[in-house]
Every structure is written in C-alpha cells, then in structure tokens.
Amino acid sequence: MKKISTQVGIIGAGPAGLTLAHWLKKLGIDSVILEHRSRSYIESRVRAGLLEQNTVSIFKNLGLADRLLREGHEHHGVYLSFDGNRIRIPFGELTGGRNITIYGQQEVVKDFTGAWIDGGGELYFEAQAKQIQGLDTPRPIIHFEHEGEPAELECDFVAACDGFHGIGRQTMPAGSFNEYTITYPFSWLGILANVAPSSEELVYAYHENGFALHSLRSSTVSRLYLQVDNDDHVDNWPDERIWEELALRLGTKGWSLQSGPIFEKSITPMRSFMIDNMQHQRLFLAGDAAHIVPPTGGKGMNLAVADIKHLVDGLVDFYQNNSLKTLDKYSQTALRRIWRAQDFSNFMTTLFHKQSEHGSFTYQLQKAKFDYIQMSEAAATTIAENYVGLPFETFETNV
Numbered sequence: 331m332k333k334i335s336t337q338v339g340i341i342g343a344g345p346a347g348l349t350l351a352h353w354l355k356k357l358g359i360d361s362v363i364l365e366h367r368s369r370s371y372i373e374s375r376v377r378a379g380l381l382e383q384n385t386v387s388i389f390k391n392l393g394l395a396d397r398l399l400r401e402g403h404e405h406h407g408v409y410l411s412f413d414g415n416r417i418r419i420p421f422g423e424l425t426g427g428r429n430i431t432i433y434g435q436q437e438v439v440k441d442f443t444g445a446w447i448d449g450g451g452e453l454y455f456e457a458q459a460k461q462i463q464g465l466d467t468p469r470p471i472i473h474f475e476h477e478g479e480p481a482e483l484e485c486d487f488v489a490a491c492d493g494f495h496g497i498g499r500q501t502m503p504a505g506s507f508n509e510y511t512i513t514y515p516f517s518w519l520g521i522l523a524n525v526a527p528s529s530e531e532l533v534y535a536y537h538e539n540g541f542a543l544h545s546l547r548s549s550t551v552s553r554l555y556l557q558v559d560n561d562d563h564v565d566n567w568p569d570e571r572i573w574e575e576l577a578l579r580l581g582t583k584g585w586s587l588q589s590g591p592i593f594e595k596s597i598t599p600m601r602s603f604m605i606d607n608m609q610h611q612r613l614f615l616a617g618d619a620a621h622i623v624p625p626t627g628g629k630g631m632n633l634a635v636a637d638i639k640h641l642v643d644g645l646v647d648f649y650q651n652n653s654l655k656t657l658d659k660y661s662q663t664a665l666r667r668i669w670r671a672q673d674f675s676n677f678m679t680t681l682f683h684k685q686s687e688h689g690s691f692t693y694q695l696q697k698a699k700f701d702y703i704q705m706s707e708a709a710a711t712t713i714a715e716n717y718v719g720l721p722f723e724t725f726e727t728n729v
C-alpha cells in the first residue's frame with residue numbers, strides 16, 4: 331500500500347487548498363494535496379470571478395499573480411440598479427483607494443496547480459480522501475483511494491479544504507459544532523457568452539421579474555446571471571429567452587445589452603450555511619467546507635483565501651515556536667470575518683432578489699434600502715467597504 335508522509339495533509343485542490351500549499355511552501359513547511367477530481371475537471375470548473383484586494387495581495391505575495399495582473403480587470407466601482415434606476419458606487423473615494431479584480435476562479439486554479447506541479451509539489455488527482463484517523467495523536471492519517479488502490483497520508487495536521495460535500499466536516503464529531511442554514515427560494519442561472527461586456531463595471535439589478543447581474547471575464551467574454559426558481563431547468567432557457575430577460579432586468583435609460591453566442595449555462599441553488607467551530611483536535615476546516623455564502627457580492631472564494639491566512643498564522647506559530655496557541659484560536663479569528671461576509675452576502679441577496687410580490691411590504695423595504703444607498707454617503711460606504719473586503723487588521727483590532 332502506498333504510504334506518504336508530510337507536515338500538513340491537505341484535502342482538496344480548490345482555492346483554499348492550493349493557496350495553503352503554496353503559502354506553506356514559501357515558509358518552508360511541507361504539504362501534500364489530495365484531490366478527488368481530475369486536473370482537467372478542476373481547471374475548467376466555472377465558478378467565481380470576483381477577487382477582493384486582500385485576495386489579490388495574498389496572491390501577489392505568493393508570486394502567483396503574474397497572469398492575474400496581466401489578464402484580470404481591476405474595477406474601481408460597481409453599478410446598482412433598482413427598477414431601472416442605476417447608480418454607481420465608487421470604491422476609490424469611499425474606501426481609501428481599495429478595489430476589486432475580476433479574474434475567473436478556474437484561471438486561479440490553473441495558475442496555482444501549474445505552479446505547484448512545476449515546482450515539484452505533490453498533488454494526487456483522482457485521489458479521494460475516505461477517512462481521517464488519529465486526530466488525537468501527533469500524527470493523524472488520511473486514508474485515501476488512488477488509482478483504485480487504498481493509500482495513506484500521514485501528517486502533523488489535516489487541512490480539510492474539501493468544499494461543502496467533503497469529508498472534513500463529516501469527520502467533526504456530532505455536538506462539536508452548531509449549524510446555521512438559510513435556504514433561499516431562488517437559484518441563479520449563470521451563463522458565459524462570447525460577447526464584449528456591455529458595461530465596464532459590474533451591474534447588480536433588482537427588477538420585478540427578479541435579480542440580474544452583469545459581470546465579465548475578458549474584453550470578449552461576458553458572464554451574466556439571472557434569478558430563476560429552484561425547480562427551473564436550463565432546458566427552459568433557450569439563448570434568446572436569456573438575452574431578452576437580461577436586457578429587461580438590467581435595462582436603464584440610454585444603455586443597451588449586447589448579446590452573443592452562449593457557451594456555458596448552469597443553475598446554482600443559493601444558501602447561507604455556517605458552523606460555529608472549524609477545528610477538531612488536529613483537523614482544521616477552511617473555505618466552503620465550513621461555510622457557504624449566497625453568491626451575491628462575490629465573497630465565497632475570498633473567504634476561502636482569508637481562512638487560509640488565519641490557518642497559516644497558526645501553523646507558523648506551531649512550526650516556529652512549538653505553540654498551538656494561535657492554531658487553537660483559528661476558528662474564533664476566522665469566524666469573525668466569515669459572519670461579517672455572511673451578513674453582507676445576505677444583505678445583497680435580499681436587497682436585489684425578488685422575494686415577494688412586486689409592490690408588497692418587502693418590496694417597499696428593499697426600495698427604501700436602495701433609496702438610502704442613493705442618498706447617503708454612509709450607506710454607500712457600507713456597501714463599498716464590505717464589497718471590496720475589509721482589511722485583516724480591522725478584525726484584529728476592533729475586538
């Protein structure tokens with residue numbers, strides 16, 4: 331049986347696992363990554379696109395941002411629209427010059443996987459972690475299956491960066507955490523299309539037919555989303571219907587939406603999910619393994635990377651000072667930022683999605699919130715600073 335050994339055993343080669351592996355390597359700490367899927371699968375899985383400034387800074391410090399800086403699009407503002415009334419939130423003036431970058435998650439995964447393998451890093455594809463044992467010992471073991479054969483990875487710590495359906499959270503004993511969930515009564519139909527973006531900055535829109543979002547991937551590829559019912563299906567959405575609905579929901583005076591061939595269509599349900607403890611003995615959960623935010627506001631991938639920052643702080647304290655003190659505070663430190671993002675993502679979701687009849691009390695409250703953002707610099711600043719991402723120091727100092 332194949333037996334491998336390392337310092338940190340990482341389950342999952344998503345943004346969380348890959349960022350952790352690279353960061354540890356930079357600090358001289360060894361790790362091995364196990365990834366259930368194939369390389370081509372993870373490199374082509376279309377998901378997030380919005381990177382906070384914090385995330386870009388981390389990627390730059392890791393020396394992994396060359397292509398991101400060349401091909402990513404830095405945005406200095408965002409458009410919000412309500413019933414066709416479009417306003418702009420400028421990040422620069424409201425956040426002291428912070429901003430966001432649009433760059434596809436699968437491009438991040440490609441860059442990080444390539445650099446890891448080219449640098450001699452160990453990453454097993456099609457390697458599914460099945461069981462984690464010995465978490466109460468100094469050398470836990472991850473049992474996994476590779477090429478149909480059982481195998482073992484022995485390590486000092488297990489980082490479960492294995493997404494919402496991974497085994498990390500399932501390994502946490504019952505009673506060691508509480509779960510919190512909101513399931514929303516709507517989903518997102520997301521498309522990628524070969525057409526130049528019709529807006530240089532993102533547009534989030536409330537319309538009586540539901541939410542729409544205009545985003546982009548490059549000067550020739552647009553990324554757009556529509557609110558649909560949970561039981562809806564892509565087959566109900568021929569290209570023509572999608573473009574008509576997007577044009578209607580995103581529309582504003584003097585602006586028109588360009589359409590083009592759609593080459594990707596998928597429907598994603600929306601949920602908020604949290605647990606209040608991300609550690610059990612030598613097992614640490616990071617990213618979607620521990621929390622899901624609804625995508626409105628683009629926080630998921632950024633939270634995964636932020637968790638890794640806190641986990642690295644803890645691992646460094648252990649390997650440099652032989653202390654578990656910072657690691658034992660990992661959950662507490664990470665959760666503060668995660669709850670902030672949960673609140674912002676829920677706020678953006680409930681503000682821009684159709685939740686009840688147009689004209690209802692709920693609608694009037696949504697409209698009143700939008701009006702307030704339009705009339706108050708304080709309200710606009712709240713949106714801007716959460717959207718670009720609060721600096722790590724904010725959470726460390728204001729305890």
Ligand code: FAD
Pocket residue numbers: 341342343344345346347364365366367372376377378379380381435457458459460491492493494495496497518520598616617618619625627628629630631632633634
């Ligand atoms: P994942 O990317 O899910 O990676 C986990 C990995 O673990 C996977 O590769 C999986 O195959 C592997 N794995 C699972 N189980 C095992 C096992 N047992 N053994 C081995 N490997 C295993 N976030 C943003 O920040 N901005 C956005 O704009 C945004 N938009 C989104 C749009 C959509 C449509 C969706 C679906 C998500 C969006 N998100 C966004 C969320 C973002 O994509 C996720 O939060 C992000 O992928 C989390 O990264 P992760 O590394 O924690 O998990």
Ligand code: DHB
Pocket residue numbers: 377378379380432532545546553625626627628629
């Ligand atoms: C994208 C996705 C989001 O959820 C969001 O809020 C902004 C942008 C995107 O895929 O580009």
